Amino acid sequence: MIPYGRQDIRDEDIDAVVEVLRSDYITQGPVIERFERQVADRVGARYAIAVNSATSALHIACLALGLGPGDRLWTTPVTFVASANCARYCGAEVDFVDIDQNTYNLCMVRLREKLQQAERNGTLPKVVVAVHLAGQSCDMVELNGLRQQYGFRVIEDASHAIGGQYQNRPIGNCQYSDATVFSFHPVKIVTTGEGGMVLTNDSALAEQAELLRSHGITRAPEHMNEEPHGPWYYEQIALGFNYRITDIQAALGVSQLDRLDDYLAQRSARVERYNSAFASLPIRRPWQLPSAQSAWHLYIIRLINSNHQTHRRFFEHLRTSGIGVNVHYIPVHLQPYYRRLGFNPGDFPVAEAYYREAVSLPLYPTLSSTEQDSVIESVVSGLEAIS
Numbered sequence: 001m002i003p004y005g006r007q008d009i010r011d012e013d014i015d016a017v018v019e020v021l022r023s024d025y026i027t028q029g030p031v032i033e034r035f036e037r038q039v040a041d042r043v044g045a046r047y048a049i050a051v052n053s054a055t056s057a058l059h060i061a062c063l064a065l066g067l068g069p070g071d072r073l074w075t076t077p078v079t080f081v082a083s084a085n086c087a088r089y090c091g092a093e094v095d096f097v098d099i100d101q102n103t104y105n106l107c108m109v110r111l112r113e114k115l116q117q118a119e120r121n122g123t124l125p126k127v128v129v130a131v132h133l134a135g136q137s138c139d140m141v142e143l144n145g146l147r148q149q150y151g152f153r154v155i156e157d158a159s160h161a162i163g164g165q166y167q168n169r170p171i172g173n174c175q176y177s178d179a180t181v182f183s184f185h186p187v188k189i190v191t192t193g194e195g196g197m198v199l200t201n202d203s204a205l206a207e208q209a210e211l212l213r214s215h216g217i218t219r220a221p222e223h224m225n226e227e228p229h230g231p232w233y234y235e236q237i238a239l240g241f242n243y244r245i246t247d248i249q250a251a252l253g254v255s256q257l258d259r260l261d262d263y264l265a266q267r268s269a270r271v272e273r274y275n276s277a278f279a280s281l282p283i284r285r286p287w288q289l290p291s292a293q294s295a296w297h298l299y300i301i302r303l304i305n306s307n308h309q310t311h312r313r314f315f316e317h318l319r320t321s322g323i324g325v326n327v328h329y330i331p332v333h334l335q336p337y338y339r340r341l342g343f344n345p346g347d348f349p350v351a352e353a354y355y356r357e358a359v360s361l362p363l364y365p366t367l368s369s370t371e372q373d374s375v376i377e378s379v380v381s382g383l384e385a386i387s
């Protein structure tokens with residue numbers, strides 16, 4: 001089976017990990033800071049806090065922004081469940097905003113309408129999580145305008161998007177947001193096994209996120225309530241977690257990040273190849289916002305005029321042909337957990353129509369041209385099979 005995504009681990013990655021294993025610190029050591037500095041510099045953000053997953057990063061970013069019971073977080077239904085769950089961890093309510101027909105990211109027209117309505121009802125969100133689906137940035141200028149008008153905070157869920165650009169600047173620089181989150185899960189662009197990071201330019205937010213990553217414990221006398229009792233002294237000043245990443249993982253991250261530009265180029269070359277192979281087929285290829293340069297985590301095609309049955313038959317045809325296609329994502333509001341919170345089919349029709357038509361094809365840096373040819377052939381025969 002050709003998977004839809006996979007990591008690329010080289011000898012230099014293994015050497016970097018082994019070096020840490022032989023060193024004094026396998027966690028809470030110097031490599032984590034090196035990794036944080038490297039990512040922050042690469043994307044142009046002031047602060048970086050590495051954690052054990054993007055899910056943890058979203059959670060502590062929400063808490064650091066003061067999200068709590070009685071508050072609301074809005075996000076897109078076309079995302080991984082973690083983009084919404086972070087609100088529930090904080091005791092806040094979740095609501096969704098339907099997606100744009102072309103980019104499949106948050107629809108700014110819908111968002112504006114929903115904000116106008118929420119202002120009348122007194123139900124404005126405290127936080128909006130903007131997910132850069134497949135690696136393509138949301139319309140951040142538009143979002144920033146609304147953020148200023150309505151006073152909400154913005155977290156960019158850039159789990160798909162490290163290396164992507166918006167207006168020729170790196171995603172993660174937080175120019176139009178309060179914080180950005182990256183994921184280093186093996187299917188993402190660079191990996192640490194499991195891992196994530198919060199990027200921000202806000203020193204107070206960074207300080208809070210760092211505290212929450214490690215039990216809410218501080219060793220900095222200026223943050224303590226009492227004079228230190230001695231050199232051993234620390235204080236727990238908030239209820240935090242153990243969301244720490246290890247130096248072992250960070251070493252893998254540092255080593256992987258050295259190849260980010262190669263990864264982006266390799267992904268982009270494979271996207272070009274798909275784009276030309278599919279030019280005359282009855283499918284929608286990924287549409288790109290002129291101001292965005294995708295990191296190409298995913299290559300998502302959409303069947304035209306399909307229904308649930310044809311979508312499923314097409315998908316099964318590819319799987320039977322050894323192509324590890326996937327669907328990103330089952331709209332989050334349709335998950336049983338969210339149904340129990342009151343969401344229903346029909347609530348977000350653009351997302352639901354997308355779900356009936358979308359298929360993610362294999363895309364990763366080491367996907368060979370022979371493998372890609374076989375994906376392309378199976379797409380062609382799959383379309384014939386359902387026509």
Ligand SMILES: *Cc1c(COP(=O)(O)O)cnc(C)c1O
Binds near residue numbers: 159
């Ligand atoms: C992968 C992913 C996450 C969660 O990342 P983890 O590092 O696995 O916790 C969150 N949001 C989106 C959009 C993702 O794709």
